[in-house]
Amino acid sequence: MSHDAPAGRSRESSSMSVEQPSDEVRELFGVAFAGAERFAEMLVSEGELRGLVGPRELPRLWSRHIVNSAAVVPFLPARGTVADVGSGAGFPGIVIALLRPDLEVSLIETMERRVAWLQDVALELDLDNVTIRRARAEEVRDRFDAVTARAVANLTKLVRITAPILRRGGCLLALKGAKAEVEAEAAKYVIKKAKLDPAIIHEVVTPGEELTKVVEVRRPKR
Numbered sequence: 001m002s003h004d005a006p007a008g009r010s011r012e013s014s015s016m017s018v019e020q021p022s023d024e025v026r027e028l029f030g031v032a033f034a035g036a037e038r039f040a041e042m043l044v045s046e047g048e049l050r051g052l053v054g055p056r057e058l059p060r061l062w063s064r065h066i067v068n069s070a071a072v073v074p075f076l077p078a079r080g081t082v083a084d085v086g087s088g089a090g091f092p093g094i095v096i097a098l099l100r101p102d103l104e105v106s107l108i109e110t111m112e113r114r115v116a117w118l119q120d121v122a123l124e125l126d127l128d129n130v131t132i133r134r135a136r137a138e139e140v141r142d143r144f145d146a147v148t149a150r151a152v153a154n155l156t157k158l159v160r161i162t163a164p165i166l167r168r169g170g171c172l173l174a175l176k177g178a179k180a181e182v183e184a185e186a187a188k189y190v191i192k193k194a195k196l197d198p199a200i201i202h203e204v205v206t207p208g209e210e211l212t213k214v215v216e217v218r219r220p221k222r
């Protein structure tokens with residue numbers, strides 16, 4: 001996914017400027033666009049009131065959050081199960097569920113208020129591939145083909161809490177910004193100790209957004 005189109009256009013709503021998705025973003029989401037648009041509408045109408053997004057986030061809701069979440073999608077497995085740890089308002093878990101309806105997606109979130117929000121979103125978007133669990137990742141006993149996380153913890157902590165829930169051949173996919181390389185270097189020892197393969201950093205340029213980095217840490221098949 002490498003694009004260099006300008007960011008989505010903005011229009012004035014009664015109280016704030018809400019970003020409108022560009023044609024490139026519509027193309028990126030394809031048949032999932034209607035669901036993504038409804039998700040954005042819910043975030044605009046209720047997200048701020050329910051304490052899920054700050055007012056300053058709304059003008060860049062698509063590029064900074066929804067489209068940024070989609071950056072992880074090219075690295076997901078061909079089939080199987082995904083756990084999104086610390087989904088919060090639904091990033092990247094809800095976006096993954098929309099773009100990959102063939103994958104079973106578990107949203108693991110510890111805060112009750114956010115869990116209630118995720119349940120409302122899954123119901124409204126009719127996402128029957130989503131399971132929502134109120135838990136800390138450390139309490140989960142299942143294993144997954146992929147574990148995703150965005151803005152939850154640094155890579156060292158993420159590896160510690162997600163290594164036990166990675167299947168053989170499965171991978172952690174952490175959405176990171178400019179600190180990806182520094183965090184990968186700092187996490188080297190923990191990655192080795194958990195018997196995982198060295199981190200790979202994928203660079204992704206999303207429509208209307210600057211460079212995003214996806215750090216992949218895989219559990220070897222044997």
Ligand SMILES: C[S@@+](CC[C@H](N)C(=O)[O-])C[C@H]1O[C@@H](n2cnc3c(N)ncnc32)[C@H](O)[C@@H]1O
Pocket residue numbers: 085086087088089090091092108109110111114135136137138149150151152161
């Ligand atoms: C800063 S928010 C980021 C939310 C979302 N991933 C995003 O990118 O907008 C971090 C979220 O992770 C959750 N969280 C933190 N540690 C967790 C853990 N060990 N297990 C599950 N959820 C956790 C918090 O409750 C919070 O909702």
